[in-house]
Amino acid sequence: MKKWECTVCGYIHAGEEPPEICPVCGADKSKFIEVTDAEEKKTSTGSQAKPSSESEKKASKETKSGEKQQPAEKTFWENLYSVSTRLILKHHAHPVSVHVPNGMLPASVLFVFLAVIFDFYQLELASYYNTIFVLLVMPVVMFTGYVEWKKHYGGNLTTVFIIKISSAVIVLLSVLIVVIWRTANPEIALVDSPGRMIYLGIWVVMLAAAGVAGYFGGKLVFKD
């Protein structure tokens, strides 16, 4: 039986034809290449040097052609970007940082709803502080996710990445709205008002978007 590899996420499909859509990342059939057992063995031993992005492919092509490499002068910001992306990828900074919102947001939502039900001010306050912390971490989560997407998945905008990016933007906006609203009106969750249902609804949207991003992130990591 033939084997096909998704060039975006590395998923391996066994069958006469590649699948119409990659079940892991949502890439279409054209992104699949046939792999032989020898190639697969080479890949699994970690000896592959498959360039993961267009720039890396270009770089390796230039080297193969034997052209003299001119070391390009890098600016301070280019150097900083290159060092930080290397560290982000080496230490898996995206899955590490994403545990902050994925852990704290469900707790914050639970706290705010328990606070509403039991009229418990301290829980509501804890939820507010948690959310401020999530807001501070979100730029790190999004930047590390961007770096990982560019380097490991070649910046391909497949269905799964469109969903993940949209979910991250929804989480960021929801957290931002909640923090601004709660700062402007500290009684918004505990005192009945026409805006309270909308405010609580934003919490639910935030939790759902974080859940969706986490679910598809898990699919990409575990390839199932």
Ligand code: FE
């Ligand atoms: Fe894929």
